[in-house]
Amino acid sequence: MPATTRRQLLSATALVAFTATPAFARSVSKRLPWSPNDVYPQEQVLPGQYRYLLPEEVATLDAIVSRFIPADDLSPSGKDAGCTVFIDAQLAGPYGTYEWLYMKGPFSDKPLPTQGIQSPLTPREQYRQGLAALAQYCRDTFGGKRFEQLSAEDQDKLLQGMEKGEIRLPGLSAPKLSTTMFFNLVLQNTMEGFFADPVYGGNKDMVAWKMIGFPGTRYDYRDVLANPGKPYTKTPVGITGRPEWNKPV
Numbered sequence: 001m002p003a004t005t006r007r008q009l010l011s012a013t014a015l016v017a018f019t020a021t022p023a024f025a026r027s028v029s030k031r032l033p034w035s036p037n038d039v040y041p042q043e044q045v046l047p048g049q050y051r052y053l054l055p056e057e058v059a060t061l062d063a064i065v066s067r068f069i070p071a072d073d074l075s076p077s078g079k080d081a082g083c084t085v086f087i088d089a090q091l092a093g094p095y096g097t098y099e100w101l102y103m104k105g106p107f108s109d110k111p112l113p114t115q116g117i118q119s120p121l122t123p124r125e126q127y128r129q130g131l132a133a134l135a136q137y138c139r140d141t142f143g144g145k146r147f148e149q150l151s152a153e154d155q156d157k158l159l160q161g162m163e164k165g166e167i168r169l170p171g172l173s174a175p176k177l178s179t180t181m182f183f184n185l186v187l188q189n190t191m192e193g194f195f196a197d198p199v200y201g202g203n204k205d206m207v208a209w210k211m212i213g214f215p216g217t218r219y220d221y222r223d224v225l226a227n228p229g230k231p232y233t234k235t236p237v238g239i240t241g242r243p244e245w246n247k248p249v
Contacts, residue, residue: 042199042200042239042240044199044240045085045086045089045199045200045201046085046201047082047085047201047204049085050085050088051088051089051092052088052091052092052096052124053084053087053088053091053127056135056146057127057128057131058084058088059146059148060131060134060135060146060147060148061083061084061087061131061186062079062084062148063079063147063148063155064078064147064155064159064186064190065077065078065079065083065084065087065186065190065193066078066079066080067152067155067156067159068083068159068186068187068190068191069081069083069190069194074211075207075208075211076204076207078190078193078194080204081193081194081202081203081204081207081208082193082198082201082202082203082204083189083190083193083194083202084193085193085201085202086189086192086193086196086200086201086202086203087127087186087189087190087193088201089200089201090123090189090192090193090200091123091124091127095123096122096123096124097122097123097124098117098122098123101117103120103122105120107119107120107175108175109174109175110175111175118175119175119176119177119181120176121176121177123185126177126181126182126185127185127186129171129172129177129182130169130172130177130182130185130186132171133169133170133171133172133179133182134147134169134182135147136169136170136171137158137167137169137170138150138158140170142154159183162179162180162182162183163180163183163184163187164180165178165179165180167179169182194208195208195209197216197217197238197239198238198240199238199239199240206235206236206238209236210235210236213231213232214236215232215234215236215237216236216237216238217237217238217239218234218236218237
């Protein structure tokens with residue numbers, strides 16, 4: 001085809017492709033054919049809507065997260081910041097069942113740091129067993145009291161003993177779930193709930209973000225980058241935007 005230009009060849013090829021293949025596309029004009037947040041929007045997790053934890057488990061976790069993050073002049077307590085709400089929502093979702101992880105054996109009794117999770121128990125099961133063991137330990141040690149009924153001093157001593165491995169809750173042992181493993185799990189989830197986007201139930205009113213000066217999901221930081229060393233004073237923005245942005249028109 002010595003006289004055929006490159007443009008003519010490409011045009012002919014495109015014509016053959018369109019005539020030989022059924023058309024599945026649709027024309028779009030004037031406006032986009034979808035709505036904002038139309039693709040799998042994250043549902044707002046609200047306090048009081050517990051989907052996995054039992055009432056007695058909620059009471060115990062409220063006390064634990066409030067010892068991890070006690071109220072002070074910088075922020076409210078872990079409970080008031082919504083950490084328990086966040087944990088419950090996570091346990092009720094894919095994280096709680098390790099839905100996206102391979103959970104078949106064999107499991108190593110002495111895993112290397114590079115081997116990852118070596119327990120057949122999902123986070124749901126770890127919380128249920130761990131909280132039950134903690135309740136049993138408190139009944140046996142403190143005259144039938146529950147963890148949330150202990151003094152703040154006794155709660156701190158108990159948590160510190162769990163962290164250091166000096167206290168072993170009944171029925172818990174490695175590699176499935178040791179007392180220290182359970183402590184670290186709750187501590188990690190508490191920190192996640194305190195600093196996560198409020199849409200997931202924790203970090204109520206963005207208290208953690210305001211405390212550390214984190215801007216959130218703001219789309220434009222040029223004015224901040226152009227003024228290094230100056231305090232960030234703007235209100236943080238969450239995934240769902242600001243409340244005033246979401247009012248019906």
